[in-house]
Amino acid sequence: MQSTPRPDPRITAGIIALVAITLLIGGAFAGLILEGASGPSSAAAAFDSYLLRVARFTLWQALLSTLLSVLPAVFVGRALSRQTNFPGRRLILQLFTVPLALPAIVAALGVLALYGRAGYFAGILGTFGGGEWPGIYGLSGILVAHVFFNLPLATRLFLEALGTVPADQWRLASQLGMDARSAFRLIEWPALRTALPGVAGLVFMLCITSFTIVLTLGGGPAATTLEVAIYQALRFDFDPARAVTLTFLQILLTFVVVAMLTRLGANTVGDANLPVAPRRYLAASTTEAVLNAGLIVLALLFVAAPMAATVLAGLEADLGRLAGEDAVRRATLTSAGLSFLSALLCVMLSLSLIAARRAVALRRRAGGAMSLLEHAADTGAGFVLVVPPIVIGAGWFLALRNITDVFAIAPVMVVAVNAVMAMPFAIRAVRPAYDAASERHERLCLALGISGWNRLRLVDWPSLRRPLATGFAFAMALSLGDLGVIALFGSDSVQTLPYLLLARMGSYRTADAAGLALLLGLVCLMLVVAADWLGREAKA
């Protein structure tokens, strides 16, 4: 007697979104498999010592980056949690969110402007090292840039973990007269230890798939990762067989890492929340306070210096001439257009998945197992994060190069891949608001017969426009700063700002590059600040 469920437009939209995403990722895999199948022997032949060296370096730099980011972060996070009255603490925490917004290529330039052969610190470093400072290319450059990105991220995550310690435990600790050492051992460390695998896993994942940093700061075959090697195989050596082998290796590697992380219970999507300092009942001793302050200042200098260098170097550039340059104007327009479309697509896909997931979950309410669709809408978006853009780009590059001019489809690829890559972030921004709104409105809409377009216009849009704007701004910032796909598909006719920046770096027009980096960094920062602000207002 069970009545047949009425078709829900939200579920249809979700299915369309899933099909589109599957097509994008599946098409890339199909391209790789076809290419591999067309010459299995040459693909196997690509398995040489160079490839093994690249794979080993990929793992090695990720491991070192993780250690150097996460270990100090444990102590910086703890110091920040102890010194709740540290002057400018809020500002420091806000500054620590900036690397999340900064395009990798901008950070790379900041690092170079500081520690490069002609950087601001070259003089001092040269004096200390005795002789001329060789610059920071290679492994050291990659590590500095990775730590710049991930130390603040890890610090904020640890601070959040410490924030979960109930205030009562602190009250108890002060009543029992615990000193700093025992408080760390008995209260702080258990909270940090729980967060540690997740944080380390996230950082490792980010470093193993890092492309731009290695491309710009790595040098020569000695400091190349799989992703950069894929790019080189396609763009310079034109060796599709090697590209296929490298790509499969990269997929295998990420797959193994993700599988391990999932077992550790890691959260593979970074959070941008600003933790609030709870009231503390345990006063730090003077020695400890001095140590903590020293640690915080060191971390602050490390993170702030490349940003300051980006600004200084950018201001030294001839900004007026740059702004008047035709190539810059065209790249700015292209970037703006592509990232706008990409963000729009991202938000539409995300909303479709979120709505479909909710609709399916509501339908299931009366009991029964989760359907395949619900699973896909639920975890599918998270899975996207583990397929690096370069891999998708490489797959389509190989698939399409025999059919069409791959450089002509650059806009489509950039928009589609960046949209899908930003989805996990957009979904995080929108889903809680959507689910809460649905909780409040679902029965009312059913009872009053508000559905489809009316529902979108009268009910969903007013309660979701702010979180949607947050997701949109975040997706646009990510897309604007991305160098992954455009590095493969870019050409003289289709250039985005990061692509132009890379080109100027390649031709040693460092001042131009610095000026462009300042522009790009500022725009991305403004977008993320807007996203954060919109998200905060939405919660209020």
Add this chain to the structure above:
Amino acid sequence: MTRDNNGIAATKGLAVTLDGVSFSYGEASFRFDVEFAAGRITAIMGPSGSGKSTLLNLVAGFESPNAGKVLIGGIDVDNAPPSARPVSMVFQENNLFAHLPVEGNVGLGRSPSLKLTADDHRAVAEALGRVGLAGKEKRLPRELSGGERQRVALARVLIRDRPVLLLDEPFASLGPALREDMLDLVAGIHAERQMTVLFVTHQPQDARRIGQRIAFVDEGRVAARGSAADFFDGAGPEAFRRYIGDRGGSVAG
């Protein structure tokens, strides 16, 4: 359906029948076989989790029975979506869209696309006047008190003018005096429209104030039914007396 000269339709109530309806929700299972007489106010009482709200949800169409039929006015409504059933429902909370002003929230009862004619606007204003909210058309729900918000929901019930009204503890979060005002308002509306009212409540006073009949729901079934007067004079079943305890006042004991 007849329309009076004010443009607000006046409809008599319809009988609500649950014919061998069974339904399960996770571990809990329910079976309802009951008829609610047309045009009466029935207070539905029973312990938490006994199935009072589920019964209302089945009538409203938010849940579909696994077996059996829900009949309203003798017509099987099984395939009708909630909005097409001759039913209005008022929930404990979330009856209003927070971003829409009062008149929009009421107007949705006339048109789900909120395209209102001059007649509709007049009807909205009149309904708001009837529930004591004249002049508050432009307010947002957050600018209203809890009681006023439920009055807006009742105004929407008035302009929807369906023969069955389901009330799922709508006044549970209001203070005693306010709750009595609201109950009197419901009783007044019922006196005008004669719709069938199913009213879930935990408060014996509520049931005594406006309930004509009582249905006692226990462990997923309608365990007993009768006139309110009988129930509160101690003629109700043992389980009902235990449920209301001493608060029933004149419960024999």
